[in-house]
Amino acid sequence: VIAFFTPKTLAGQRVLVTAGPTYEAIDPVRGITNLSSGKMGFAIARAAREAGADVTLVAGPVGLPTPRGVTRIDVKSAENMLQAVTGSAQAATVFIATAAVADWRPSAPSTQKIKKDGSGQTPQLAFTENADILATVAQSAAALAGKLFCVGFAAESHDLLENAQAKRLRKNVPLLVGNIGPDTFGLDDNALLLVDERGSTELPRASKLLLARRLVQEIAGRMAARPA
Numbered sequence: 669v670i671a672f673f674t675p676k677t678l679a680g681q682r683v684l685v686t687a688g689p690t691y692e693a694i695d696p697v698r699g700i701t702n703l704s705s706g707k708m709g710f711a712i713a714r715a716a717r718e719a720g721a722d723v724t725l726v727a728g729p730v731g732l733p734t735p736r737g738v739t740r741i742d743v744k745s746a747e748n749m750l751q752a753v754t755g756s757a758q759a760a761t762v763f764i765a766t767a768a769v770a771d772w773r774p775s776a777p778s779t780q781k782i783k784k785d786g787s788g789q790t791p792q793l794a795f796t797e798n799a800d801i802l803a804t805v806a807q808s809a810a811a812l813a814g815k816l817f818c819v820g821f822a823a824e825s826h827d828l829l830e831n832a833q834a835k836r837l838r839k840n841v842p843l844l845v846g847n848i849g850p851d852t853f854g855l856d857d858n859a860l861l862l863v864d865e866r867g868s869t870e871l872p873r874a875s876k877l878l879l880a881r882r883l884v885q886e887i888a889g890r891m892a893a894r895p896a
């Protein structure tokens with residue numbers, strides 16, 4: 669019912685969202701992952717659809733239903749996610765990276781389950797850094813030409829404003845969104861800090877769906893305000 673009254677501020681836009689954690693295999697039965705419920709990203713995909721956009725959601729392993737009218741691509745690892753995003757980014761006009769991408773993956777995952785050998789020795793894992801999906805998209809020709817509006821999220825445990833501002837510059841995105849913690853993981857409520865070239869503004873504590881709708885209207889306003 670609410671969706672019916674949502675202003676269609678993103679009509680004609682194609683929005684690509686990443687959400688959830690990634691899972692990096694150690695062997696066929698084990699892996700490393702990040703804490704992320706995917707709720708914020710799924711809420712943003714839903715809100716963007718409500719606002720009239722054509723929405724593609726690239727989701728890591730989460731147990732959430734697909735928002736109505738949204739095209740979903742399920743992925744597991746950061747490498748899978750990068751591939752899915754690269755395939756969809758050409759057509760997109762907005763990219764919103766909410767995924768908690770694993771920063772590292774085991775360099776040489778075992779094809780067979782690693783067994784204890786009885787000696788008490790533990791496996792030694794070597795890691796490789798995963799590609800930065802957001803930074804990669806933000807460096808694409810479309811983004812650099814101002815045809816693809818990129819929005820990042822930041823998971824910070826301390827000094828949110830300073831870290832978020834530094835991250836925004838490092839990733840070269842116009843808007844970076846910080847979670848105002850502590851520990852929003854899995855909760856239905858959150859508060860957000862929007863960091864841009866002019867400074868920061870807060871979206872006060874609310875349900876993730878309400879925040880997602882506010883953020884979507886915020887993004888639509890910023891896109892409309894851009895020089896043509």
Ligand code: CTP
Nearest residue numbers: 765766767769798799800801802820821822823
């Ligand atoms: N991100 C990404 N690909 C990665 C790592 C991060 O697309 N390999 C995106 C996230 O989806 C988020 C933003 O980059 O939108 C910031 O992620 P975060 O983990 O906070 O930043 P990092 O650059 O990984 O730095 P660090 O974890 O060391 O703070």
Ligand code: CA
Nearest residue numbers: 768769770771
């Ligand atoms: Ca990270």
